[in-house]
Amino acid sequence: MSKKTLTLMSKDKQLFNIEEHLAVQSVTIRNMVKEDGASSVIPLPRVDSETLALVIEYLNRQQAPEEDEDYVKKFVDERGEIPTLLELAQAALDLDIKKLMDAACMKVADLIKDFTLEEVREALRIENDRTPEEEKAIRDEFQWAF
């Protein structure tokens, strides 16, 4: 019996093939397969094709269980750009691949840990939308932290 293949479709409508037994490392896909056999294409409308390619590369890894931790670490280390890591983390969350999500988040934390607030805003593209009153309220509330 040949191994069953699934087709995943990214946000920008690109198709990716992956063997079913590897794809079901994603709990989301596993549940889909369980429910309806997922015979057709599985759309992943929130994941762009670059990120999906990374996820597929990760799912296709052939590591011995005891080397897996190191592999995941190295895998995210090699994609050291914050925007890429954030996309990867979000995709891993949507697909419910816990190890990958944890590793990506850990790497982002590692990258921003010495940043100033302004640098964090820039790296994560956050707009400071607070009024001066709110700023004061927060400072009073979390005095111990500042």
Add this chain to the structure above:
Amino acid sequence: MGENIVCVVIPQIQFQRLDIFGNCKLNPSSDCTLSGLVEIKTNPKVDNVVGALVVFTNDGVNPIDVTVPLCRTQVVALVDDDLQDLDQLSRLSDDILVSILSYLPLKDAAVTSKLSRRWRYLWCQMVRLDFEDKERSAKLRTESLYSNEYNNLCFAERNSYIDWVNCVISKYHQSPNNIVHFRICFNLDKTAKGAMTRWIKFAVSKNVQTLELDLSDNDANYVFPHKIFDRRRSKQPSSSSVPTSTVEIKFLKALVLKQVDVNDECLNKILSNCPVLEHLSIREATKLVKPKINGKGLALKNLEFGGSCSRVQSIEIRDSNIGSLNCGVFGSRGSPVTLRLDNLQKLEKICISKCCSWEKINHMFCGVSCCIPRLQLLELQLYHPELHWCSYTEPLDRNRNAWQVVKQPHQHLEVVEICNYYGLENDHELAMNLIMNAVALKKLVIQPFNGIRAFESDKVMDENGARQNAKQQLEPIIPVGVELVIL
């Protein structure tokens, strides 16, 4: 009939609040893609068959103008072009941001409440609360112990630490989230007793899975509040001191206690009231004397007695499924620790350091092959009792043959590491014994003693001497197929 399952697929936006009006109920376990959702409000009073869905976005205040009528079991897909312009971060779910935060020190994580409105309380969703404050702890270490300045500083810093923890916890009290990992790490003494008990109760109320209390550096031991396990009869104050039943800590999987005192009774209470506890580590518990663990019905897998549990006389473990055992216990002067192990079918790793007299270790080995059939890694870090406390109290019996009693082969023992090998008669005997009896032995690792110590008055041994001894003694007798590694 009023429980329609609403399936919502919203591909492009994150939302914080979902208001559902009408006679429908959301079933989160169905196919819904609801990442980022913080709050679901239902309003069952509006008794319409057709309901409405209102999506609130990131600031949690202003609804995006999307109101979609819902019918029973209708699948609603919201794709609004206006919503797709939200920046990258808005698309990231809170789960991701919180997960990133949880890898930062707690103080740094809390600072992010300054970033923007969305971030203000985001850190309060972290499931890991690690109250370690390295700066504060380092400050205490710079003062010399027991000076007036030290005492004053301790007093002030302890109070401020307690305030910090209380403040964070108060933010968490309202939140529905559980806490997976809770860690207290500071030089606290008995004066923090009340606060500590409250913190532990708080963590337990949040279904904590890993609880770590590290009061290192403090000299006045704080005792684990085992009374938290007692459920008192509330209506009869006269008998309030008699616990009628016990309270279980249902979700606790790992408990690490450093410089938190436990006695034998308290240890038993912990074990019998934490049904899923797998990892237990007790370090520097001065009240522990004869811990006995009957493993029947326990989930315990890893057990550690570490640091200086100075009053321990014996450790007894039977009928347990533990997989690893770590004993680093100083017996009190002259009275070595006895280790009794019986029927440990799943025990694979034993690490014994800094404890036990030679005879007691020997005694333990007698039973190894019958009661610990799965043992694969045995790590011994033995202080030579002759060179430490025993020699002060009794003359050395040089004629004994410690290993003679061991006749049974160790069928499964594959790796042996002997630390601090001096090359004395004892070391040699131990190695020889293992070589003869461990029929499956693949690797013998010798870590030579790496200090310099004078003993037997005229002889001074250093690391090189120990290494040479090991080489001379063991190389000629090592069987073919066993790897000898002298570090």
